[in-house]
Amino acid sequence: MRLTLRQRQIIWAYVFMSVALVFFVVIRWYPTILAFNVSFRDWNVFEGSGPWVGMENYQEIWEDAGKPRSSVTAAFSNTVRYVLFGVPSQLVLALGIALLLAQIRRLAAFFRVAYFAPYVTSAVAVAFVWNWLYQPETGLLNQALDLVGLPQQPFTKSPTQALPSITAVAVWQNLGFAVIIFLAGIQQIPSIYYEAARIDGANSWHIFWRITLPLLNPIIVYLTVLGTISYLRLFALVQNMSPQGTGGPLKSTTTVVLEVYREGFSSYKMGYAGALTVLLFLLILLITIVQLRFLSRRVEY
Amino acid sequence: MKQSKLFILLSALLVAALLLAACPAPAAPAEPAPEAVSQEAAAAEEVIEIEYWQYNFAARVEAMDQLIQMFEEENPNIKVIHNADIPYAEFRDKIAASVPAGVGPDVATLFYGWQSAWIDAGYLTPLPEDAFPPSMVEEQFSPMVQASFVDGTLYTLPTAVRTLALFYNKDLMEAAGLDPNSPPSSLGALRDQAVHCTQRDDDDNLVVEGFVVDPSAQDHHWFREVLVRQFGGVPYSDDYGEVLYNDEAGLQAWNYLLSFHTELATGDRDLFDGSTNAFVGGHVCFHVDGSFRLGTIANNNPDMNFGVIELPEHNGVKSTFGSYWTHGLTKKAAEDPARFDAAVKFLQFITSAEAGALWVEIVGELPAQLEAGSDPELLADEKLGAFAAGLEYAYATFFADESQQRQALIDAFDLVILTDEDPATALEIAAETDQEILDEFRTSR
Numbered sequence: 001m002r003l004t005l006r007q008r009q010i011i012w013a014y015v016f017m018s019v020a021l022v023f024f025v026v027i028r029w030y031p032t033i034l035a036f037n038v039s040f041r042d043w044n045v046f047e048g049s050g051p052w053v054g055m056e057n058y059q060e061i062w063e064d065a066g067k068p069r070s071s072v073t074a075a076f077s078n079t080v081r082y083v084l085f086g087v088p089s090q091l092v093l094a095l096g097i098a099l100l101l102a103q104i105r106r107l108a109a110f111f112r113v114a115y116f117a118p119y120v121t122s123a124v125a126v127a128f129v130w131n132w133l134y135q136p137e138t139g140l141l142n143q144a145l146d147l148v149g150l151p152q153q154p155f156t157k158s159p160t161q162a163l164p165s166i167t168a169v170a171v172w173q174n175l176g177f178a179v180i181i182f183l184a185g186i187q188q189i190p191s192i193y194y195e196a197a198r199i200d201g202a203n204s205w206h207i208f209w210r211i212t213l214p215l216l217n218p219i220i221v222y223l224t225v226l227g228t229i230s231y232l233r234l235f236a237l238v239q240n241m242s243p244q245g246t247g248g249p250l251k252s253t254t255t256v257v258l259e260v261y262r263e264g265f266s267s268y269k270m271g272y273a274g275a276l277t278v279l280l281f282l283l284i285l286l287i288t289i290v291q292l293r294f295l296s297r298r299v300e301y
Numbered sequence: 302m303k304q305s306k307l308f309i310l311l312s313a314l315l316v317a318a319l320l321l322a323a324c325p326a327p328a329a330p331a332e333p334a335p336e337a338v339s340q341e342a343a344a345a346e347e348v349i350e351i352e353y354w355q356y357n358f359a360a361r362v363e364a365m366d367q368l369i370q371m372f373e374e375e376n377p378n379i380k381v382i383h384n385a386d387i388p389y390a391e392f393r394d395k396i397a398a399s400v401p402a403g404v405g406p407d408v409a410t411l412f413y414g415w416q417s418a419w420i421d422a423g424y425l426t427p428l429p430e431d432a433f434p435p436s437m438v439e440e441q442f443s444p445m446v447q448a449s450f451v452d453g454t455l456y457t458l459p460t461a462v463r464t465l466a467l468f469y470n471k472d473l474m475e476a477a478g479l480d481p482n483s484p485p486s487s488l489g490a491l492r493d494q495a496v497h498c499t500q501r502d503d504d505d506n507l508v509v510e511g512f513v514v515d516p517s518a519q520d521h522h523w524f525r526e527v528l529v530r531q532f533g534g535v536p537y538s539d540d541y542g543e544v545l546y547n548d549e550a551g552l553q554a555w556n557y558l559l560s561f562h563t564e565l566a567t568g569d570r571d572l573f574d575g576s577t578n579a580f581v582g583g584h585v586c587f588h589v590d591g592s593f594r595l596g597t598i599a600n601n602n603p604d605m606n607f608g609v610i611e612l613p614e615h616n617g618v619k620s621t622f623g624s625y626w627t628h629g630l631t632k633k634a635a636e637d638p639a640r641f642d643a644a645v646k647f648l649q650f651i652t653s654a655e656a657g658a659l660w661v662e663i664v665g666e667l668p669a670q671l672e673a674g675s676d677p678e679l680l681a682d683e684k685l686g687a688f689a690a691g692l693e694y695a696y697a698t699f700f701a702d703e704s705q706q707r708q709a710l711i712d713a714f715d716l717v718i719l720t721d722e723d724p725a726t727a728l729e730i731a732a733e734t735d736q737e738i739l740d741e742f743r744t745s746r
Contacts, residue, residue, distance in 0.1 A: 044422045069712075069730070136571045137506050146504075157571050159719055244517050246708060249715045265394050266704050268422050 035281075038274035050271065057275035072276070074251040075259040076283075078163060082255065083231040083287075085167045086174075090227055091220065093171065094178030099212075101179065102186045112183070116176035123173065127240030130169045131156070134241075156241050159252040166241050166253055170234060178223050185219035186212065221295045225288055232284050233257055256280045349643045351634065352382045354406035355626075356392040360596060361385070364663040365651075372650045379643045400424065400633075407634035407644040408651075413448055413457065413627045414703030417742060420451055426635040427454045432645050441654075441670050445623035445697035457627035458652040461666035462674075464621045464691035465519055465527070467491070467613060468580060468588040471606045473498060473509055477586070484587070484608060488531065488557065488615040491587060495567040498586035512587045513568030513576035514561045514714075520576075521710040522622035523589050523612070526696040528554035531615035541699035542739055547732035555728045562718055581605075591624070592688040595665050609687045623695030625669060628652065661685070667692060701742030709734040 003011070039057055043050040065072045101111055118126060133140045134155040142152045155165045193211050202210070235257040239245045246262070247254025256276060264273030353369070355361060362385040369381045384406065387395045393415070399405030411419060419425050433455055438446060442458070449457045471481035477498040485491035495511030502508050514520050525536040525546060534550030537543060545551070561567050573579035580588035581601050589612065598605060612621050628651060634644040650656060657668025661679065667689055668674045679689045700706055713731035716722035 069734075136569070138572075154571070157719075159715070243711075246711075248711070249719055250712055265397060267702055268397065268418050 035274050035277050038270055039278045041271050041274075043270040043274065044268065053271065057271045058279075060272060061275055061279070069251070071247075071251055071254060071259055071262075075247070075254050075256045075276075078247075078251075078253060079232055079234070079255045079280075081163060082167055082170070082234050083228050085164060086170055086231045087224060087227045089167075090171045090174055090178055091223060094175055094223070095182050095216075097175070098179050098182030098186055099208075101183055112180065115179045118173045119176040121173070123236035124240050126169060126173050127237050131241055134165060156253075157243075157249065159248075159250045162242065162249060162253045166237055169241070170231065170237055173237075174227065174230065178227070181219055181223060182216065185216045189215045218296070221291070224295060225291050228287055228291065229284055232280065232287070235261070256283075348378050348380050349639055350380045350382060351407040351640055351643045351647060352384060352405070353408045353410075353647070354384045354387070354396070355410035356387050356389045357385050358389065360664045364660050367659060367663070368651055368656055372647060375650070376643075376646060379646065381647060396424075405633055406631055407640055408628055408647055409631055410626050410628050411457070412703070413459070413625050413697060414700040416449065416451060416456055416627070416629070417699075417701050419629065420456055421742070421745060424631055425456050425629040426632055426641075427456055428458065428630065428648070429645060430455075432649060433458060441672065443623065443667075443669055443671055443674060443692045443695065445625070445692075445695045446669055448697040448699050449627060457629040458648065459625040459627040459669040460651050460656050461660045461664065462623055462625040462669045462692070462695075462697075463591045463593055463666055464623045464688045464695045465523060465589055465591050466609050466611055466621065466687040466691060468590055468594065469608050469610070470580070470583060470586050471608055473583070473586045477509070479586075481608070484610050485613050486610065487613050488528075491613045492557075492560070492565065495561065495587055496565055499567045507569055507572055508584075510569070510572065510579060510585045511565075511567035512561050513570055513572075513579060513585055514558055515570035515576040516558075516711045516714045517570075517707070518575065518577050519589050519591060519622070520558065521707050522624070522698065524554060524558050524710065526622040526698055527612055527620045528557060528615075530620045530696075531618045532557070533616065536698070542743060544732045544736045544739065547729050551732075552725055552728060556724055559714070559717055559724055592666060592685065595684055609684050611687045611690050619694050621691035621695045623691070623697045625666075625697070701739050705738050706735055709738070 040052060040054060041050040042053045042056070061072055064070050065076075097115060101108060101115075104111070134142075136142060136152060136154060136157060139155075141155070145152055154161060156162045189212065193215075194207060197207050197211060234255045238247055238253050238255050238258050239261075242248050242253045247258045257280070260273045260276045260280070263269045263276065353365070355365060362383075365383060365385065369383055373379065373381060396405065396409065396411075416425070435450070435455060438449075438455060438458070443462055445462060446459060449455055449459070467484065469481070469484040474481045474484070474494075477500065479494055479497060485494045491512065497511070498509060499507070499511035500509035516524070529536045529546045529551050532550040532553040534546060534548055534554065536546045536551075538545060546554070562570075568576070568579075568585065570576050573582055573584045576585065576588065577590065577594070577597075579585045580590070581594070581598055583602060583605055595609075598607070611619065628648055630641070630644050630648060634641050652669065654668065654670040654673045657670050657673040658676075660666055661668055661673070665685065667679075667685070668676075671692070673679075674689055674692045676689075680686050682689070709731045712734070713727040716727040716730065717724050
């Protein structure tokens, strides 16, 4: 049996893709499935196994969540706050910057690189730089406040300011990615719509609300879903910007992933950590489904 | 026809992928590899290899390399593989990851405060009593090493131990008009001199900090094992099963600790990158820290003019906190009798007085064996003497979960400093949290 050129091309495509598939199966799916399994066991990392305990780990999380000053409750409520503060500010800022960048021709490439650079920088490096900027007394931000006669701020050292301070860094870091995607979306909108609108006498404001924004809807949905997931999984910045990496002060910045790490690798409670992971997975799944269901709508002209 | 062939090819690939994916699953660590059995038979004449792991710290690596060389010369049929490539921050993760992978150390170095978690996890094997009789440990080792007995069973032994003492910056004292030859020897003097030594600029910013309290550094130990005892209390019941520092004496100790931050304002733990870095950088007059900090200072600020004295006393009570990195035998070593014997021999060697004497030379940590620790030359040492003097009255807290128990005190401190919580209430909360951690440990066993 002779294969046509087309068929051989297809087979080779699958062969190459299967290499990536092996990677995903071994490195991504297998541990993911294992995490579900671990969450139902009294799993001890040193023994590499443990007895099946059913829902006990989940029950323990539920009981811990009911205690005063609970780390679990703080982790989930902080995680939600990171999403609520982070995602909208990221979208609005990125859209604004993308609209401005779409206007300019000179130095456009430079600005794109400048906005994108933080995104490709390691979160740990970003955290260290911002730790210095946020320093009390000697930090650049506090010196600037001093200069204009405003009182110094504790930023990451204060239980009330720490979470917004870290969110701001996350927004700053992720902004570039959103800007580039928005920019691509804006450039995809056919200019005939704008021309037609101008002829009909629409002003810039109308054009933005009636043409640009609705046509960017798929991009907004995409960025909202991705952004939400990235804030739900926030870890490296908190680990490196809170005192001793514990999600403090007073648990004010801890996240679910940070608690997973602490329970798993500091207290060696892998089953408990696994159960937290599964809960986070379900939370992400639920939020993503809801977002896709309610945010996606086709816009046609 | 063509379609089905394509289908078969793809299915075969998928099966191959899944088989590959399934591979890690059966590689359970408990299963001894077949070659291990044959190795055992040939062990009599062959060289036995054991693996030793510690975290990367240049002086420790060098000292251990020398010890291993000496040990191998004495025992030509044992070869010790020394793995010290793991950074401190990742050490516990790597150990944890090594077990499911079926590799890892036969002899591992761990912080004594981690013992509970490692024993609970079934990772450590009790030390054989014939090689390490409890009476020998009691007679020859510093009393703090008793913390290596968990529920009466000895699990680990150290080469060296550390204690806390008071560091003082002579130049800053002199600049503030204090006599650098009479550093504070009592809690009252520490308070007075710290206030005197604190300097602020015109904008009221701290330039020189007299004394900085930071419970996330060594001060949570200082509070529990030193201050509480000096104000007439005890931090825990004798078996470390019950929290007792939330009484009147504990509260006095707690208020003393807080006063440096609240009423006296002799320092701010957030300045100059934390209290320890602030002292090493020459911005702080007095600082409670361990002998291990001598090396940090020698590396980072060798010209600093400083001294070390025993921790200030109060009500005639002297106390200090002792801690140590200790060595345990893993369950991997216990799987093979020949390797276990070799590991026991190695552990005996590295916990000998001889090893302790070499260790203090290179690393600057005090020998765990009293014989080497009470060496007059060591006691007379300008810097190490103060730490060595503490060996006889040092307490090592038994921790069920060191990081969580420390966090309980950090949070209580933060409650007062950051949210103006009543000190007594904050201490009560810390005690409650601490007690919960201890209870959970007891019930889980």
